[in-house]
Amino acid sequence: MAAGLLTVGLAAPAFADDDPPQTDQLWIQSPYDQALPLGVGGGLPQTRTLGMGLYHDNQNLAVTDGRLTVDVSGLTGVAEVTWPDNCTPNGTSAVCDIPVVPTGNTYKDQVFLKVRAAEGAQAGAQGTITYEATATGGAGDTLTAPHDSFSSTLAVRSGPDLAVDAPDDIAEGLPGDERTIPFKITNNGNESANGFTVRMTASYGLTDLTRYGACTYTTTDGQQYAPSTTATCTFNQMLAPGDSFELPQPLTARLAPHALYERLGIGVTPGAGAQDIDPQNDFAGVEIRADNGADFSVTGDALSGAAGSTATAELTFKNNGPAWIGYLGSGDPVARVRLIVPEGTTVTDAPSGCSPHTLEGTYYPTRTGAPRYDCSMPYWVLADTQRTFAFSVRIDTVVPGATGAVSVQPPYGNSDEFPLTFDPDLTNNTAALTVN
Numbered sequence: 223m224a225a226g227l228l229t230v231g232l233a234a235p236a237f238a239d240d241d242p243p244q245t246d247q248l249w250i251q252s253p254y255d256q257a258l259p260l261g262v263g264g265g266l267p268q269t270r271t272l273g274m275g276l277y278h279d280n281q282n283l284a285v286t287d288g289r290l291t292v293d294v295s296g297l298t299g300v301a302e303v304t305w306p307d308n309c310t311p312n313g314t315s316a317v318c319d320i321p322v323v324p325t326g327n328t329y330k331d332q333v334f335l336k337v338r339a340a341e342g343a344q345a346g347a348q349g350t351i352t353y354e355a356t357a358t359g360g361a362g363d364t365l366t367a368p369h370d371s372f373s374s375t376l377a378v379r380s381g382p383d384l385a386v387d388a389p390d391d392i393a394e395g396l397p398g399d400e401r402t403i404p405f406k407i408t409n410n411g412n413e414s415a416n417g418f419t420v421r422m423t424a425s426y427g428l429t430d431l432t433r434y435g436a437c438t439y440t441t442t443d444g445q446q447y448a449p450s451t452t453a454t455c456t457f458n459q460m461l462a463p464g465d466s467f468e469l470p471q472p473l474t475a476r477l478a479p480h481a482l483y484e485r486l487g488i489g490v491t492p493g494a495g496a497q498d499i500d501p502q503n504d505f506a507g508v509e510i511r512a513d514n515g516a517d518f519s520v521t522g523d524a525l526s527g528a529a530g531s532t533a534t535a536e537l538t539f540k541n542n543g544p545a546w547i548g549y550l551g552s553g554d555p556v557a558r559v560r561l562i563v564p565e566g567t568t569v570t571d572a573p574s575g576c577s578p579h580t581l582e583g584t585y586y587p588t589r590t591g592a593p594r595y596d597c598s599m600p601y602w603v604l605a606d607t608q609r610t611f612a613f614s615v616r617i618d619t620v621v622p623g624a625t626g627a628v629s630v631q632p633p634y635g636n637s638d639e640f641p642l643t644f645d646p647d648l649t650n651n652t653a654a655l656t657v658n
Contacts, residue, residue: 246280248365250290250353250372251329257379257500258301258339259412262463267339268412269304272374273331276355276367281325283360288320290333291354297340300349301376304336323357339378348377379499382461383411384418384490388506396513397479397544400430403508405473407490408466410500415461417493422453422473426546426604427481427512432474448548448602458493480605481512482545482644507551515646516605517542520559522628522653525567527617532570535613535655537561537597537628543605547644554633555598557642559611563593564626564657571614573597596631617657626655 252274261267276288294303295314305311309318318333339347351374355367388405395401409415424431426449433439437455442448461467475486489505492498519540525533539559541547547556562581563569568591572578578592579585586592597611630651632640637651645651 244280244283244361246278246283246285246359246365248276248278248285248288248323248355248357248367249326250355250367251275251277251331252351252353252372253374255502256337256374256376257383258337258343258376259383259410259499260339260343260345260378260380262412267343268410269336269338272335272337272351273333274335274353274374275329275332276320276323276357277326277329278323278357278365279325280360281327285323285357285359285365286321288323288332288357289355290318290320292316292318292333292335293352293354296350296352297337297376298349300340300343300347300378301337302340306334306336308333320357337376343378345378345380348375350375381411381413381499382409382415382463382492382496383500383503384408384415384461384492384498385410385500385503386488386490386506387466388488388508390508392508392510394511394513395477397477397481400474400476401510403473403475403486403510404468405488405506405508406466406468407461409461409463410503411498412463414463415492415496417456417458418461418467419491419493420455420457421487421489421491422455423487424451424453424475425485425548425550426450426602427478427484428475428486428510429478430474430476432469432471434470444602444604448550449604456493475510477510477512480514480544480546481510482514482516482547483549484510484512485550486510509551512545514545514644516545516547516603516644517647517650518557518630518642518645519647519650520628520630520653522626522655524656525615525617526658529617529620532614532616535615536610537613537653537655538608538610539599539630540608541603541605545644546602546604546607548602549633550602553601555601556603556633557599558631558633559597559599560627560629560631561595561597561611561613561655562627563595563615564621564624564655566617566619566621566624567626567657568616568618569595569613570616573611573613576611576613598633615657620658622658624657626657628653628655
């Protein structure tokens with residue numbers, strides 16, 4: 223099993239199809255770090271695979287003829303490289319052809335290098351791969367990746383390398399359904415693991431986890447972080463290089479009545495104080511979706527007063543359930559409450575977590591007096607969660623029937639662009655702040 227690689231994030235900005243900008247940027251996607259185990263018992267070192275490639279920003283432009291230059295001169299005495307067929311080596315570097323360069327949102331690795339520790343290399347030795355790249359842009363121009371901005375560090379190491387092999391996701395189910403979550407732990411290192419600890423963290427919507435005698439179970443209350451259940455399991459058995467371990471019986475979990483976007487995190491660490499030589503593959507997250515909904519709603523307020531007076535406007539968000547929701551992978555807020563300030567009024571004090579904006583959503587220089595405010599919710603909300611945002615509003619001019627808009631919005635963008643697909647009733651996602 224190839225070791226997991228820590229990679230930089232990919233992003234591709236969206237542009238309107240009717241007015242695509244003609245600017246673009248080429249990027250290199252490369253592994254950041256990679257451990258190279260020595261051989262077992264002095265034998266031939268293991269071979270690992272490094273995946274890399276190119277992508278660009280502008281989805282309205284086609285980019286072709288990608289040429290990725292990979293320089294491995296920094297690996298001399300540290301690692302040996304086997305080039306793939308789409309790379310033409312010349313000494314300690316190679317130019318790798320990528321005929322069609324994708325955008326970031328469709329990126330997949332295009333070049334795969336085979337690497338292993340060099341003959342005679344000792345644990346602790348490390349070296350660096352550097353990259354440069356060009357491609358032909360959609361307007362026939364030459365795109366160049368930022369110079370000297372991408373590299374990979376390879377380190378020769380000796381020890382256990384415990385890796386989690388788990389499914390990418392589990393088929394969607396109904397609340398109440400039971401799901402089996404198979405996984406195994408494999409020692410990809412060159413030394414045995416003298417015992418190990420497996421930690422499984424189940425999100426709030428996963429219940430009735432299989433109980434094992436080797437595990438202790440704890441729960442969090444959802445005050446500072448999203449509620450969850452964690453099983454910490456200690457196994458004293460030896461895991462030799464190449465051997466795998468599976469739980470005594472398959473792990474199962476049940477989707478609770480409040481389940482929606484659920485996640486099981488699985489991590490492993492070697493015992494007896496040993497250091498894992500490649501911690502990047504020590505963890506896996508399994509996503510489990512429930513066929514359920516979370517009904518978000520917002521209520522506004524009604525103010526009255528003479529010119530010059532100040533009143534408090536209370537805007538309330540509520541999750542009416544039945545599901546909770548948590549963006550456990552990204553940590554993004556589950557939603558924002560937006561206020562469009564009524565005509566003839568000025569916000570003189572805004573709650574913490576509420577950002578001032580122009581009406582279009584761009585930067586506004588002061589916290590008070592903005593025409594629009596976006597208030598972020600946490601990255602999780604339980605069913606029946608309610609939160610009120612209190613604004614101090616000064617009535618500058620009496621405008622009978624002045625109305626400001628209050629709405630529930632997605633974490634980024636607007637609800638018309640990115641609708642809250644889990645919300646079964648969008649009619650209560652808007653309200654009004656009326657004045658006089």
